[in-house]
Amino acid sequence: LPKAKTARQLANVGDDRYLAEMAACIFRAGFVWRVVQNKWDGFEEVFNGFLPIWVASRSPEQLEEMASDTRIIRNLNKVKAVQDNALLVLDLQREYGSVGKFLGQWPQDDVIGLWQYLKKHGSRLGGNSGQYFLRFTGKDTFILSRDVCAALKLNGVIDRDNPTAQRDLRKIQDAFNAMHAESGWQLCQLSRMLAMSIG
Numbered sequence: 001l002p003k004a005k006t007a008r009q010l011a012n013v014g015d016d017r018y019l020a021e022m023a024a025c026i027f028r029a030g031f032v033w034r035v036v037q038n039k040w041d042g043f044e045e046v047f048n049g050f051l052p053i054w055v056a057s058r059s060p061e062q063l064e065e066m067a068s069d070t071r072i073i074r075n076l077n078k079v080k081a082v083q084d085n086a087l088l089v090l091d092l093q094r095e096y097g098s099v100g101k102f103l104g105q106w107p108q109d110d111v112i113g114l115w116q117y118l119k120k121h122g123s124r125l126g127g128n129s130g131q132y133f134l135r136f137t138g139k140d141t142f143i144l145s146r147d148v149c150a151a152l153k154l155n156g157v158i159d160r161d162n163p164t165a166q167r168d169l170r171k172i173q174d175a176f177n178a179m180h181a182e183s184g185w186q187l188c189q190l191s192r193m194l195a196m197s198i199g
Helices: 006-012 014-030 032-038 040-046 053-055 059-066 075-095 099-105 108-121 127-137 146-154 164-184 187-198
Strands: none
Touching: 006 099, 006 108, 014 032, 014 040, 014 075, 014 099, 014 127, 032 040, 040 108, 053 075, 075 099, 108 127, 108 164, 146 187, 164 187
């Protein structure tokens, strides 16, 4: 089972690594993940190690040049999204000290609120991309995969296969909060157990 990081562990991760994971999730969307992984060294080079201030300060012409670099998956809109998220990282640094400190202080019983924050303030971090970003960086979250949704539907928590309405997301959060309170398992662990009970 996965294990979420503590607030201290989240705070000890550099903001360049958070931006790198945002970029990875954005570029994996719609691709075979292995393709992104195979090119990842090139991504690190083209985005200069994902230093937030460096990525944020690229000119439109420089972004176009980066988006045509064969070391990465060439997609200008996704390259621009990485720059937008670098600006988000800088905003979080100013307000909270770092992305890790921001994530660490977010309450575990309102993960769907964090999803909404990423969707509203980030770029291309809505839906599964934001959920996977949190999971892969170690923030405790459940993921609404097809199998997790099927298990929740089977248990009467939701009545649709692909819940997106706020009332459905609130029901899901309440169900995970109840399971966590009863079992002591982390949200990421409960999510994996639900998924494995179906698929």
